[in-house]
Amino acid sequence: MVAALELYLDAVAERRIRNLWDALEESGVQTLRNLTHGKHRPHVSLTGAPELDANAVANALSGLPAAPPLELKFDFIGQFLGRVLWLGPTPTAELLAHHAEVHERLAKAGVGGFDLYRPGNWVPHCTLSMRVPLQKMTEAIRLCLDVIPIPATISGAAVADHARGQWLRLG
Numbered sequence: 001m002v003a004a005l006e007l008y009l010d011a012v013a014e015r016r017i018r019n020l021w022d023a024l025e026e027s028g029v030q031t032l033r034n035l036t037h038g039k040h041r042p043h044v045s046l047t048g049a050p051e052l053d054a055n056a057v058a059n060a061l062s063g064l065p066a067a068p069p070l071e072l073k074f075d076f077i078g079q080f081l082g083r084v085l086w087l088g089p090t091p092t093a094e095l096l097a098h099h100a101e102v103h104e105r106l107a108k109a110g111v112g113g114f115d116l117y118r119p120g121n122w123v124p125h126c127t128l129s130m131r132v133p134l135q136k137m138t139e140a141i142r143l144c145l146d147v148i149p150i151p152a153t154i155s156g157a158a159v160a161d162h163a164r165g166q167w168l169r170l171g
Contacts, residue, residue, distance in 0.1 A: 002048075002049070002050050002051065002161065002162060002163040002164075003048065003049050003050065003051050003052040003159065003160065003161040003162070003163070003164075004043075004045040004046075004047065004048040004049075004052070004159070004160055005045065005046045005047045005048075005052065005057060005066070005102070005157065005158075005159055005170075006041070006043035006044070006045050006046075006157060006158055006159075006160050007043055007044045007045075007046060007066075007067055007154045007156075007157050008041055008042070008043050008067070008154070008155055008156040008157065008158070009042055009043070009044075009072075009126075009152040009153070009154065009155060010152055010153040010154075010155045011155075012152075013042070013072075013074075013150055013151065013152030013153070014041065014042050016147060016150050017042035017074075017087070017126060017128075017150065018033065018042065019147070020087075020128065020143065020144065020147050021033040021042075021128065023143045024128060024129060024140055024143055027136060027139050027140065027143060028133065028136050029085075029129050029132050029133065029136050029139075029140050030129060030130070030131070031128055031129050032127055032128065032129070032130070035130060039162075040162070042126055043126060043160075044072070044089065044124050044125065044126055044154075045117065046098075046099055046102050046103075046117065046122075047102070047103065047106065047113035047114070047117040048113055048114050048116075048117050049112060049113040049114060051161065051164075052111065052113070052159050052161060053111065054159035054161070054166065054167075054168035055168070056109060056110075056111050057106065057109075057111055057159045057168075057170070058159070058168060058170055059109065060105045060106050060108070060109035060111055061102065061105055061106075061170065064101060064102070064105060066102075066157035066170035067154050067155065067156050067157035067170065068094075068098060068154060069153055069154060069155070070092070070094050070095055070098060070153070070154045071092075071094075071151070071152075071153055072089035072090070072092075072095065072151070072152045072153070072154065073089060073090050073149050073150070073151050073152070074087040074088065074089050074126060074148055074149060074150040074151075074152060075088075075089075075090060075148055075149040075150075076088045076090075076148070077141055077144045077145070077148070078123070078125060079132075082130070082131060083129075083131050083132045083133075083134065083137065084127060084129065084130055084131065084132075085127075085128045085129045085132045085137075085140055085141075085144070086125035086126055086127045086128055087125065087126045087128060087144065087148065087150065088123070088124060088125050088126075089124050089125075089126070089152070091124050095124060096119070099119060099122060099124070100119045103117075103118060103119055128140075128144070156169065156170075157169070157170040158170060
């Protein structure tokens with residue numbers, strides 16, 4: 001994924017996930033902490049695409065809080081193909097409803113994204129590592145188990161285009 005609409009976490013939850021990134025890095029697992037430009041923040045992406053027009057996203061979401069103060073609890077660990085390791089928040093009705101509303105507004109505005117992020121396909125997650133070495137997976141999971149559950153509140157949002165170094169804060 002290159003561009004995304006990212007939901008950011010409160011300071012305490014962000015610090016706990018950054019501490020987990022540090023522990024994973026110390027164990028030999030590269031995390032988002034140092035990936036590419038080193039500017040990633042712990043987040044949950046609502047949509048992703050090769051490119052997103054940040055102003056079109058902002059206009060589509062006009063009148064809708066991009067980052068409502070939703071309560072999350074990261075209480076499980078997941079893995080996508082390619083050994084992508086992540087923490088998963090419990091998918092509450094409020095989180096799923098917000099996600100669906102965002103996608104409805106983006107679709108009406110003609111803003112597309114990857115199918116994996118559409119309602120019904122989306123797995124809410126906070127990526128920790130894009131590629132855990134196989135021989136480090138057990139240790140990485142143990143480190144995650146040591147810190148969950150992590151309660152969090154959504155505290156901000158932005159359209160982040162990591163390939164182009166562009167960010168537009170929403171709300």
